[in-house]
Amino acid sequence: MTSTLSAKVTGPVLAPYDEGYADEVSAFNLAATHTPQLVVGATSAADVAAAVRYAGDHGLHVSVQSTGHGAESSITSGLLITTKRLDRLTVDPATRTATIGAGQQWGAVVAAAAEHGLLPIAGAASTVGVVGLVTGGGLGPLARSHGVASDYVESFTVVTGAGEIVTASHTDHPDLFWALRGGKWGLGIVTEMVVRLVPLTELYAGTLFFDAADIEPALRAWVSYTESASDQVSTSAAIIRMPPFEAIPEALRGRTLLALRFAYPGAVDEGARLAAPLREAAPVYLDLLGELPAREIAKIHNDPAEPAASQYYGMLLDPIDQDFVGVLLSFFGPTVESPFVVAELRHLGGAAAVDVSGGSAVAGREGSFLLAMIGVRPDLFEKVLPDAAFDVREAVARWARADGNPNFMGLPMTAERLATMWTEGANTRLGEVRWRYDPDAVFTKPA
Numbered sequence: 001m002t003s004t005l006s007a008k009v010t011g012p013v014l015a016p017y018d019e020g021y022a023d024e025v026s027a028f029n030l031a032a033t034h035t036p037q038l039v040v041g042a043t044s045a046a047d048v049a050a051a052v053r054y055a056g057d058h059g060l061h062v063s064v065q066s067t068g069h070g071a072e073s074s075i076t077s078g079l080l081i082t083t084k085r086l087d088r089l090t091v092d093p094a095t096r097t098a099t100i101g102a103g104q105q106w107g108a109v110v111a112a113a114a115e116h117g118l119l120p121i122a123g124a125a126s127t128v129g130v131v132g133l134v135t136g137g138g139l140g141p142l143a144r145s146h147g148v149a150s151d152y153v154e155s156f157t158v159v160t161g162a163g164e165i166v167t168a169s170h171t172d173h174p175d176l177f178w179a180l181r182g183g184k185w186g187l188g189i190v191t192e193m194v195v196r197l198v199p200l201t202e203l204y205a206g207t208l209f210f211d212a213a214d215i216e217p218a219l220r221a222w223v224s225y226t227e228s229a230s231d232q233v234s235t236s237a238a239i240i241r242m243p244p245f246e247a248i249p250e251a252l253r254g255r256t257l258l259a260l261r262f263a264y265p266g267a268v269d270e271g272a273r274l275a276a277p278l279r280e281a282a283p284v285y286l287d288l289l290g291e292l293p294a295r296e297i298a299k300i301h302n303d304p305a306e307p308a309a310s311q312y313y314g315m316l317l318d319p320i321d322q323d324f325v326g327v328l329l330s331f332f333g334p335t336v337e338s339p340f341v342v343a344e345l346r347h348l349g350g351a352a353a354v355d356v357s358g359g360s361a362v363a364g365r366e367g368s369f370l371l372a373m374i375g376v377r378p379d380l381f382e383k384v385l386p387d388a389a390f391d392v393r394e395a396v397a398r399w400a401r402a403d404g405n406p407n408f409m410g411l412p413m414t415a416e417r418l419a420t421m422w423t424e425g426a427n428t429r430l431g432e433v434r435w436r437y438d439p440d441a442v443f444t445k446p447a
């Protein structure tokens, strides 16, 4: 089976019994063990096109993986295309754009852009894949001042369900361009994209940590702060049960802390003035907020860079209040036994709420906050975490929104939740675009 396809592609074509298969299918999220019938390590758009055509001819569904950060569940059949060899990365300072292969991760783009005093608008973590993030919109540490990552895409090179290589931009296949910016699944395999960069070298950014006893006043003050926060300020608040691992700085190790993340893309004095109410909210246990080179933007969230098993549960919220804080603390407060290691709230709005001219399929722009709950103990994945997430969802139902953001949807990935993620109009339009570019439904979608 593999030899016919191997003759058509340059990259490796591997079946489960082949050496290298396990490495090729491995995901950042170790909770997933992918076992597709075939995996193709694409080295070019032509490889992707050949693999998609082969899959279509042989009745195989096609999945795609870059890093496996989004591997919420295991791929157990079909043909998987891995993109890590699509590693083109060029920055053009004259046009302030970057051309990025689908195998790149945001950290590399940040580093390359920084050489020219530029910054991509991306997510919080440097190891997330470039395409996986933007096809879900992409909410990052500068979401309120700069909007979502997909707002900055100029064009995509895409392989369609028929195995054709097309460009999607404002002028070419604008329907596909609309859909790829936020529509996430079943639209094609992006092999490369061009994004606009912003001139930004310094931020006033970082994290204020509050110790267990001060979590409640600090969190309450943050919620009040968000009610009138400047659109130039992006913040998030995470209650973190720091594991007792050596890799974690001693001051943080094994403690339950509140991390208030803050990012202001401007002068230090103004940043410090804007952050003052948060610094005064309660005694700060560890102050890591200050002038930050834009190239170190990943330090704001300090997400883990090494693969690990995790489960993620997310939901979009309307404006929250002090009652919400009480409910949240009853599940995640420092004196409560929680099966989750992180409960995070991201403040949305500002530029993230404003769609691009011409529109995009980014879902959940009207949400005010995102709530994310993350667990890392595999023995809790089957029952304890799903049940606990369900209980939280029930308890915060009066602040919950029906729509959501696909990058933060997490589990359970059911057809019902998927159907409400976008507005009815956007869902219908996405269905039409999917049908146009993948009429035989070659590309897999959740549920």
Ligand SMILES: Cc1cc2nc3c(=O)[nH]c(=O)nc-3n(C[C@H](O)[C@H](O)[C@H](O)COP(=O)(O)OP(=O)(O)OC[C@H]3O[C@@H](n4cnc5c(N)ncnc54)[C@H](O)[C@@H]3O)c2cc1C
Binding pocket: 064, 065, 066, 067, 068, 069, 070, 071, 083, 102, 122, 123, 124, 125, 127, 128, 129, 130, 131, 132, 133, 135, 136, 137, 138, 139, 140, 141, 184, 185, 188, 189, 190, 191, 303, 304, 407, 408
């Ligand atoms: C630690 C961590 C931090 C995160 N931080 C943020 C954040 O700040 N903001 C945010 O918005 N999201 C964030 N996410 C969510 C993340 O954006 C999604 O999980 C995203 O899908 C990951 O993309 P990936 O390519 O790295 O992962 P993968 O698992 O490789 O891909 C996930 C999905 O992306 C799509 N995809 C990937 N490559 C292609 C391609 N070439 N063509 C078409 N579709 C493709 C596919 O649907 C694929 O199933 C975070 C996730 C983690 C684990």
